[in-house]
Amino acid sequence: MKIFLSNTENKIDSKGRVSVPSQFRSVLEYQGFAGVYLYPSFTSQSIDGGGQNLIKQISESVERMQLFAEETDALTTALFSETYQLNYDQDGRISLPENLIEHANLKDKVTFAGLGQKFQMWQPSAFQDFKNKARIKALENRDLIGPSLNFTNDQKEEK
Amino acid sequence: MKIFLSNTENKIDSKGRVSVPSQFRSVLEYQGFAGVYLYPSFTSQSIDGGGQNLIKQISESVERMQLFAEETDALTTALFSETYQLNYDQDGRISLPENLIEHANLKDKVTFAGLGQKFQMWQPSAFQDFKNKARIKALENRDLIGPSLNFTNDQKEEK
DNA sequence: TTGACTCCCATAAAATCCCATGATAACCCA
DNA sequence: TGGGTTATCATGGGATTTTATGGGAGTCAA
Numbered sequence: 001m002k003i004f005l006s007n008t009e010n011k012i013d014s015k016g017r018v019s020v021p022s023q024f025r026s027v028l029e030y031q032g033f034a035g036v037y038l039y040p041s042f043t044s045q046s047i048d049g050g051g052q053n054l055i056k057q058i059s060e061s062v063e064r065m066q067l068f069a070e071e072t073d074a075l076t077t078a079l080f081s082e083t084y085q086l087n088y089d090q091d092g093r094i095s096l097p098e099n100l101i102e103h104a105n106l107k108d109k110v111t112f113a114g115l116g117q118k119f120q121m122w123q124p125s126a127f128q129d130f131k132n133k134a135r136i137k138a139l140e141n142r143d144l145i146g147p148s149l150n151f152t153n154d155q156k157e158e159k
Numbered sequence: 160m161k162i163f164l165s166n167t168e169n170k171i172d173s174k175g176r177v178s179v180p181s182q183f184r185s186v187l188e189y190q191g192f193a194g195v196y197l198y199p200s201f202t203s204q205s206i207d208g209g210g211q212n213l214i215k216q217i218s219e220s221v222e223r224m225q226l227f228a229e230e231t232d233a234l235t236t237a238l239f240s241e242t243y244q245l246n247y248d249q250d251g252r253i254s255l256p257e258n259l260i261e262h263a264n265l266k267d268k269v270t271f272a273g274l275g276q277k278f279q280m281w282q283p284s285a286f287q288d289f290k291n292k293a294r295i296k297a298l299e300n301r302d303l304i305g306p307s308l309n310f311t312n313d314q315k316e317e318k
Numbered sequence: 319t320t321g322a323c324t325c326c327c328a329t330a331a332a333a334t335c336c337c338a339t340g341a342t343a344a345c346c347c348a
Numbered sequence: 349t350g351g352g353t354t355a356t357c358a359t360g361g362g363a364t365t366t367t368a369t370g371g372g373a374g375t376c377a378a
Contacts, residue, residue, distance in 0.1 A: 001211060003218065005196075006256070007240045011369070015323090019368050023244070043229040089324065091368080114242070115235040116218060131236055138237035139201050170359070174333090178358050248334055250358085 002030045004050075004114035007131075009124050012108050017093040021112050024119060025092050027051065035087035036094065038121075039079065040103040045126060047096075047104050050118035055083075057117070161189045163209075163273030168283050171267050176252040180271050183278060184251050186210065194246035195253065197280070198238075199262040204285060206255075206263050209277035214242070 008021045020028075020036060028036060031051035038049045048054075062076055086094040096106070104110075104123055111127040113120045122130065167180045179187075179195060187195060190210035197208045207213075217238055224234070245253040255265070263269075263282055270286040272279045281289065 001215060001218070003214075003239070005239050006243045013369065013371090015371090017369090022367060041232070043232060090326085093369090095323080113236060113240040115232065116221065116239045117235075120232070120236070130233075131240060134233035134237040135201075135241075137230075137233050141234075142201060172359065172361090174361085176333095176359090181357060246334095249336080252334095252359090254333070 002027045003116045004119040007111055007113040007127070009109055009111045012096075012106065012110060016095045018096065018110055019091070019093050020088055022092065024112060024114070025088070035085060037083055037085050038100055039083040040100060041120065044130065045104055045123070047100050047121040048118055049121060054118050161186045162275045163278040166270055166272040166286070168268055168270045171255075171265065171269060175254045177255065177269055178250070178252050179247050181251060183271060183273070184247070194244060196242055196244055197255075197259055198242040199259060200279065203289065204263055204282070206259050206280040207277055208280060213277050
C-alpha cells in the first residue's frame with residue numbers, strides 16, 4: 001500500500017522551484033505518472049495535491065453528485081479550473097503557479113504533509129498550527145476512529 | 160499467528176541508527192514488507208509502530224468515517240502527517256526522524272515493547288515505569304481478560 | 319530580447335550499502 | 349553431558365548513493 005505519509009519542509013529557490021519529497025514522488029510514480037495535480041484547498045489556506053488516483057476520485061464523486069444536484073457546474077468549474085497538472089523535472093522539482101502561492105501564502109518554504117490519499121502544501125508555521133489543532137481534535141474523537149489507535153491485543157474488551 | 164511479543168533494549172548509534180529486533184522483523188516481513196510504520200503515540204511519550212496491518216486498519220477506519228471535508232483533512236493530518244514509513248537496511252536498522260526522537264525523549268537507547276498487533280518504542284526507564292503501572296492495572300482487571308489467565312501475583316515475576 | 323521553462327552539472331548533507339567484530343544463542347557429536 | 353563449532357544478531361565504521369538545493373546554459377514563444 002502506497003500512500004502519502006509524514007511531512008517535510010522544503011525550500012522554494014530563487015527561480016520558484018520546489019523539490020517534491022522523494023517519498024511522495026515514489027507514490028506518484030507508482031500511480032502512473034511523474035507529476036502532481038494541485039488545487040487550492042476549499043477549507044484551508046493550503047494546497048491540495050495528489051496523483052492520478054486523487055483526480056479519478058474527484059471526478060467520480062462529482063459525477064455522482066450530478067445525479068442529484070443541478071447546480072454542480074459551479075462546483076465543477078471551481079474545482080477543475082483551478083487544478084494544475086505539473087510534471088516535475090528530472091531532479092523532482094516543480095514550479096508553483098502564482099495563484100497557488102497566493103492562496104497558501106507561501107514565501108520561501110513549504111511544508112509537504114501526507115494525508116494518505118492526498119497531500120497538502122502549507123506555509124510551515126501555518127501547518128504547525130493546523131496540525132496541533134488536528135491532533136487535539138483527533139484525540140478527542142479517538143473512539144470514533146476505532147481501536148487501531150490505542151488497542152493492545154487484549155484491551156479491546158475494556159469499557 | 161505472528162504478533163509482536165516481549166521487549167528488548169537496543170542502542171542508538173552515533174549515526175542515529177537502531178536495530179529493529181529480529182523477532183519483530185520477522186513479523187513485519189510476514190505482513191509483507193521490510194519496514195515499519197511509526198507515529199508518536201497519542202496517549203503516551205512513546206512511539207507506536209507496526210507493519211502494513213496497522214496502517215491498513217487505520218486507513219480503513221478513516222474511510223469508514225464520512226465527515227465534512229474540513230474534519231476529514233484534520234483527521235487525516237493528525238493520523239498520517241506524523242506517520243513515517245521507514246524501510247530498514249539489510250542489517251535491519253532504521254534511523255529515526257528527529258520528530259519522533261523528541262516525542263519519546265530518546266537519547267542513546269530504546270526499548271522495543273511488543274503489544275501484539277503493534278509495538279511501542281520507549282525511553283528505557285520511562286518504559287519501566289509504564290510497565291509497572293500497566294501491570295497493576297492488568298491485575299485489577301484480570302477478570303475482563305478471561306479464564307485463561309489464572310496467574311497469581313508471584314508467577315511471571317521473573318527478573 | 320525577455321521571461322518562463324527545461325536540461326545539465328556541482329555540492330553538501332543525509333541515507334544506505336557493505337564489510338568487520340564480538341557476543342550470544344543454537345547446534346552437533348563423540 | 350560437555351565442549352567445541354556454527355549461526356545469528358546487534359553494533360561499529362568506511363565507502364557509496366541518494367536527495368535537496370544552487371546555478372549556468374539552452375530552448376521556445378511572444
